[in-house]
Amino acid sequence: MKKTYGTPARQMRSLCFGAALAMATVASAQGAPALVLAIGGEPETGFDPLLGWGSYGNPLFQSTLLRRDAALKTEPDLATGLQLSDDRLTWTITLRDGVFFTDGTPLDADDVAFTFNQAKAAAGALDLQVLREAVAIDPQTVRLTLDRPWITFAEAFFTLGIVPSGSYGPDYGRHPVGSGPYKMVSWDEGAQLIVSRNDEYYGAASDFAQITFLFTGEDAGLAAAQAGAVQMVAVPAQLADSVPAGFHARSVATVDNRGISLPFQSPTSIDGQTIGNSVTADPAIRRAMNMGLDRATLIDVALHGHGTPAFGPADGLPWGGADDRVDYDLPAANALLDGAGWKVGSDGVRAKGGQRAAFALHYPAGDTTRQALAETAAALLRPLGIEATPTGGSWDAIRRVMHTDPVVFGFGSHSPYQLYSLFDSRRAGVAYDNPSYYSNPQVDALFAGAQSAVGLEASYPLWSEAAAIYGVNGDNVWLWLANLDHVYLINDCLDIGTPQIEPHGHGWPITATLTQWRWTCD
Amino acid sequence: MTTAFRIILRQLALLATVALAVFMLMKAAPIDPIDAYLGPAIATVGPEQRAQIAADWGLDQPAYQQFLAWAAHILRGDLGFSHAYNVPVAQVLGDRLGPSLALAGLAWLLSGALGCVLGALAALFAGRWPDRVIRLYCYVLAATPTFWLAMIMLMVFAVTLGWAPVCCAGPIGVPPDQVSFAARVHHLMLPLVVLTLFGVAQIALHTRVKLIEVLQSDYVALTRTQGAGALDILLHHGARNAALPAVTAMLASVGEVMGGAILAEQVFAWPGLGRATVAAGMKGDVPLLLAIALLTALVVAAATGLANILYTRIDPRMAAR
Numbered sequence: 049m050k051k052t053y054g055t056p057a058r059q060m061r062s063l064c065f066g067a068a069l070a071m072a073t074v075a076s077a078q079g080a081p082a083l084v085l086a087i088g089g090e091p092e093t094g095f096d097p098l099l100g101w102g103s104y105g106n107p108l109f110q111s112t113l114l115r116r117d118a119a120l121k122t123e124p125d126l127a128t129g130l131q132l133s134d135d136r137l138t139w140t141i142t143l144r145d146g147v148f149f150t151d152g153t154p155l156d157a158d159d160v161a162f163t164f165n166q167a168k169a170a171a172g173a174l175d176l177q178v179l180r181e182a183v184a185i186d187p188q189t190v191r192l193t194l195d196r197p198w199i200t201f202a203e204a205f206f207t208l209g210i211v212p213s214g215s216y217g218p219d220y221g222r223h224p225v226g227s228g229p230y231k232m233v234s235w236d237e238g239a240q241l242i243v244s245r246n247d248e249y250y251g252a253a254s255d256f257a258q259i260t261f262l263f264t265g266e267d268a269g270l271a272a273a274q275a276g277a278v279q280m281v282a283v284p285a286q287l288a289d290s291v292p293a294g295f296h297a298r299s300v301a302t303v304d305n306r307g308i309s310l311p312f313q314s315p316t317s318i319d320g321q322t323i324g325n326s327v328t329a330d331p332a333i334r335r336a337m338n339m340g341l342d343r344a345t346l347i348d349v350a351l352h353g354h355g356t357p358a359f360g361p362a363d364g365l366p367w368g369g370a371d372d373r374v375d376y377d378l379p380a381a382n383a384l385l386d387g388a389g390w391k392v393g394s395d396g397v398r399a400k401g402g403q404r405a406a407f408a409l410h411y412p413a414g415d416t417t418r419q420a421l422a423e424t425a426a427a428l429l430r431p432l433g434i435e436a437t438p439t440g441g442s443w444d445a446i447r448r449v450m451h452t453d454p455v456v457f458g459f460g461s462h463s464p465y466q467l468y469s470l471f472d473s474r475r476a477g478v479a480y481d482n483p484s485y486y487s488n489p490q491v492d493a494l495f496a497g498a499q500s501a502v503g504l505e506a507s508y509p510l511w512s513e514a515a516a517i518y519g520v521n522g523d524n525v526w527l528w529l530a531n532l533d534h535v536y537l538i539n540d541c542l543d544i545g546t547p548q549i550e551p552h553g554h555g556w557p558i559t560a561t562l563t564q565w566r567w568t569c570d
Numbered sequence: 571m572t573t574a575f576r577i578i579l580r581q582l583a584l585l586a587t588v589a590l591a592v593f594m595l596m597k598a599a600p601i602d603p604i605d606a607y608l609g610p611a612i613a614t615v616g617p618e619q620r621a622q623i624a625a626d627w628g629l630d631q632p633a634y635q636q637f638l639a640w641a642a643h644i645l646r647g648d649l650g651f652s653h654a655y656n657v658p659v660a661q662v663l664g665d666r667l668g669p670s671l672a673l674a675g676l677a678w679l680l681s682g683a684l685g686c687v688l689g690a691l692a693a694l695f696a697g698r699w700p701d702r703v704i705r706l707y708c709y710v711l712a713a714t715p716t717f718w719l720a721m722i723m724l725m726v727f728a729v730t731l732g733w734a735p736v737c738c739a740g741p742i743g744v745p746p747d748q749v750s751f752a753a754r755v756h757h758l759m760l761p762l763v764v765l766t767l768f769g770v771a772q773i774a775l776h777t778r779v780k781l782i783e784v785l786q787s788d789y790v791a792l793t794r795t796q797g798a799g800a801l802d803i804l805l806h807h808g809a810r811n812a813a814l815p816a817v818t819a820m821l822a823s824v825g826e827v828m829g830g831a832i833l834a835e836q837v838f839a840w841p842g843l844g845r846a847t848v849a850a851g852m853k854g855d856v857p858l859l860l861a862i863a864l865l866t867a868l869v870v871a872a873a874t875g876l877a878n879i880l881y882t883r884i885d886p887r888m889a890a891r
Contacts, residue, residue: 082743092849093656100611171626173611175619203614221656234745237655237665238841239738242745260743264736264839267721272736274729442600459613469613478617552610 080567082258086269087282087536089555090241090261094221095232097209098166100173101221105556108243109150110209110226111251113141113160114202118546118561120366120462122505125251126155126210126227136197136500141190147250149212151225157184162213164192164204176204197500199507200465229254229563239263254563270537279539282555285354288535296540299533300558302550303365303460305358306421307528308409310334310454312486323451323477323485327407330400332388333434334524339374340381340432341425347530350420354535358528359520364549366508367464369515381432390433398433406435410449411456413440418456421529425456450483457483460531460552464511468495471518471525486525491517534558541569581871588867589644589860593637596856603629603854607653627653640857650857654849659861662846669739670842674831677762681769681827682820688770689777690812694800696782704778708771716830720764720837727760734760737839761838768830769823776819781812813884821877825870 095101097110113127129142147155164182167174178201180193194201212225224232229251230243241261245254262269262278269281274292288297313324327333343357362368390398390405398405409426411418419440426436436454446455457480459466469475472495473487494514501507518525534554538544543566550557604623608615624630628639643650649659692704711719727734735741735757740749781804784790790807798806835844843862850859 084742092654092853096656099656103611103614171619171623173608173615175615177616177618177622219657234747236739236746236841238835238845239740239839240742242743258743262737262742262839264738265836268724268737268837268839271724271729272742275732275736277736277742443602443605444600461610461613463614465614479615479620480612552613 080255080257081279082260083256083280083542083565083567084260084262084272084278085280085559086262086264086272086278087280087555087558088263088266088269089553090238090263092237093172095224095235096172096221097207097211098163098170098172098174098216099221102209103174103207104551104553106559106562107207107209107226107228108230108559108562109224109228109232110211111147111228112207112209113205116206116462116548116560118548120548122206126160127205130205130503132503136199136502137194139192139194139202140185141192143188143190144250145188147227148248149225149227150231150246150248151212151215153212153214155210155212155227156187157190158187159213160184160190160210162216163208163210164190166211166216167204167208174204174208176201199499199501199504200463200468202504203463203465206462230259233258252563255566259562273537279542280544281537282558283535283537285533285535286352288352288354288533288537291537294540295537298536298538298544299354300536300547300550301356301364302531302534302552303362303368304458304532304534304550304552304554305361305363305460305528306418306456306458306530306532307358307361307526308425308454309450309457309483309526310337310524311452312484312523312525315452318477318485321451321477325407325452325454326403327405328454330388330390331524332384332390333405334527335520336381336384336432337429337434337527338520338524339376339384340378340429341527341529342376342378342428343529344376346421346424346428350424351417351530351532354533355530356533358531360515360528361459361466361470361526362464362511363528363531365462365464366505367467367511369512369519372515372519372521374520378431385433392433396430396433397435404435405433406437408439408449408453409436409456410439410441410446410453412443412446417532418458422456425527425529447480450480451477451485454527455483456529458552460550462548462551464498464507467511467514468499471495471514484525486518486523488517488523490514541567543568577875581868584871585864585867588863589641590637592860592863593640593856596854596859597633599854601852601854603627603653603856606853636856640860649861652850652855652858654853654855654858655846659857662858663843663861663865666841666843666846669840670831670835670844672758673761673765673835673840673842674827676758677765677769677831678820678824678827680762680766681823682773682816684766685770685773685820686777686812686816688774689816690781690804690808692774692778693781693785693808693812694804696778696785701778704774708775711767711771712775714768715833716764716768717833717837719768720761720834723760723764724837739841761834761840765827765830765834769827772823772826773816773819776815777812780815781808784808784811810884814881817880817884818877821873821880824873825866828866828869 091101093099095109097107101107112125115123115125117123126144127141128144131140143157149155161182161184164179168176168179178194178198180195182190182192185191209226215225229246229249231246233242233244235241243259245257266284270283272278273281291297310328311325314329315322315324315326347353347355359373360368385398390400393399409422411422422438426438429436469481471486471491473492475481476485491514494510498507498510501510516522534550545561545564547558548560604620605612628636640650652659652662655662688704692701695701728736739757740746741753790803793803793807832844832847835842847862
């Protein structure tokens with residue numbers, strides 16, 4: 049596709065009509081055009097799965113042991129068989145035959161064992177501490193041994209791309225070699241990533257021979273769409289209504305949630321540190337807030353309508369609670385508070401035994417979405433006689449108060465581990481885990497049972513069951529507000545099929561089904 | 571010899587002070603580098619893994635030891651390792667210096683030349699409409715943020731008119747090694763124009779004021795009575811005098827052009843140092859940010875030093891002082 053510029057006249061023309069040049073490049077490919085996506089999310093550390101690349105979507109260059117379809121059902125990828133031992137400590141994995149890396153070397157059990165061992169040792173964003181060791185038994189069989197029964201370890205089977213043991217090195221992230229659906233052509237850091245279809249790929253072939261990922265800012269991405277230079281752009285929900293001609297907006301459902309943590313205990317001192325909050329420790333207050341907060345209005349005002357009401361951290365996922373929701377009912381919420389002895393004072397704020405129903409509501413000051421949610425939620429809690437005072441601060445400041453005051457947090461992942469980290473008493477106060485210091489032996493027991501289940505899918509009902517205890521029909525540990533819509537502006541000719549429910553993090557998750565995308569125009 | 575030694579010593583002291591100040595600012599900033607690095611993965615990474623990262627990065631050491639370790643590496647010529655990019659700092663700088671130099675360097679030269687011409691024009695027509703137009707332009711530009719100007723230009727010339735590309739240092743979908751020279755120039759033009767327009771104002775205004783002063787001086791009045799034309803006066807009597815503030819303004823604007831380039835690079839997705847600076851700041855990548863800060867300090871200090879030398883060449887009276 050190299051262009052030569054013979055005559056000065058030709059050179060002048062090319063200077064003046066560079067946009068046309070870019071378009072000509074797009075149109076010159078056979079069949080489906082060379083796709084250009086501006087969905088952001090450039091991984092600055094490179095495309096190294098051992099450091100966490102791929103954990104929020106398609107690893108693109110590498111293949112994983114398992115994958116999830118649009119409905120999040122497990123499908124085999126590199127692994128044709130998985131077996132978990134009776135003591136739940138040993139995974140024995142049989143690998144697909146005849147898989148090759150793009151450098152021509154075969155992918156065998158040594159590569160899988162190497163990938164897992166190396167990922168555990170790497171000081172990256174992937175936590176495989178529970179792994180004891182991975183051993184290749186024969187070229188098609190790998191054995192992974194764990195320290196303790198830990199079913200959420202299986203999450204790595206879906207996200208950890210397998211790298212070649214023979215050639216993996218420090219510069220791997222910038223020159224990835226894998227067995228996935230695409231090969232890297234070039235990565236101009238800060239600008240664009242160009243990939244081409246891996247024609248040796250064993251799976252379904254992509255419709256697109258070349259895909260370019262533009263790493264412009266949001267404004268430039270939108271400008272590029274308006275100039276016709278990209279076929280798909282991820283936009284903040286506030287821009288969902290400015291759709292360029294020939295494009296349509298698509299909102300993808302997510303578990304990219306925002307919720308308010310409610311300190312569960314009455315104020316106590318643990319290891320010299322005060323935790324708990326005398327207002328939110330009252331079950332009636334927590335229940336009344338979950339019942340009396342008008343989430344529909346909250347979403348209309350704070351998110352311009354681009355979200356869905358949230359009731360838990362895993363709404364709609366197989367391990368979330370199916371019945372974990374509550375209807376908006378302000379009179380019932382007020383009646384509940386009246387019954388619990390919270391009397392409305394002259395200033396409109398309830399009080400009980402000298403304790404006003406008031407607390408500070410913290411949010412990270414740089415995050416306009418969370419600020420809008422905090423301000424709006426505070427206004428919507430007033431009719432309940434509850435006074436929340438929105439307070440912006442740095443994460444550093446929030447860290448110091450998050451065990452005593454409510455905070456607007458955001459979560460959402462494709463792993464049930466999320467539930468464990470939010471609600472298990474053993475995670476209370478560990479980093480950002482379980483900030484409410486929630487503790488319920490029933491939940492702990494269900495989670496322990498889930499972690500030692502016979503398989504990841506077999507554990508889903510146990511996780512799900514816990515929602516009845518921690519959720520809006522139980523302890524009301526959190527006040528979940530909304531799941532944010534992820535909005536994409538898509539060329540009318542591009543059919544992206546059925547996307548998955550997306551986790552936290554806008555952009556890459558949409559590529560999970562990339563090989564199924566089709567170009568519908570000539 | 572002693573002067574050169576004193577200059578070098580002063581530069582070293584400056585660099586050491588900048589390094590220490592930037593390091594302390596980063597340590598005081600409300601950014602946990604591990605949190606920033608993990609991003610959304612923060613919810614899935616346990617304390618053991620965090621400890622592993624901290625140990626690997628040396629963050630488990632006291633702050634003064636971290637700084638001393640960094641300084642020892644620098645003295646051995648090793649700029650350290652960038653966690654934000656997972657490569658040595660030297661490689662980040664090496665990859666991005668070229669595009670940044672092409673953009674900021676050219677913009678600096680062009681804005682200097684254009685600024686002098688506009689300033690001279692304004693001075694010649696002082697008080698009349700060309701002067702008023704140029705001054706209005708300069709005041710508006712001096713008050714305009716670079717990134718805003720960049721976005722307006724992008725909307726007008728790339729989106730509406732389609733004359734310029736919307737981003738990047740080469741056409742979308744073409745690997746960098748296959749981009750022709752013409753295409754490179756074409757992609758450079760819009761960011762270059764933005765940065766040049768941005769840099770012009772200061773230099774034009776300084777040149778104008780100095781030149782007006784010169785044109786009102788006694789010796790110019792004398793040459794005028796002797797029948798010299800406007801151009802003659804400008805070239806033979808005005809240029810040298812006006813060059814002094816222009817050179818000062820131009821060399822002093824090096825820092826501003828670099829700052830402007832950081833913002834323009836963000837808007838145009840220009841693969842230069844600007845984005846690396848932002849990433850280093852946001853992610854608490856201390857070695858990378860220190861290296862960029864030192865480089866910037868070095869360039870600005872060199873520009874000031876150069877201004878001192880040029881003074882004596884332009885106006886020999888300065889050397890006597």
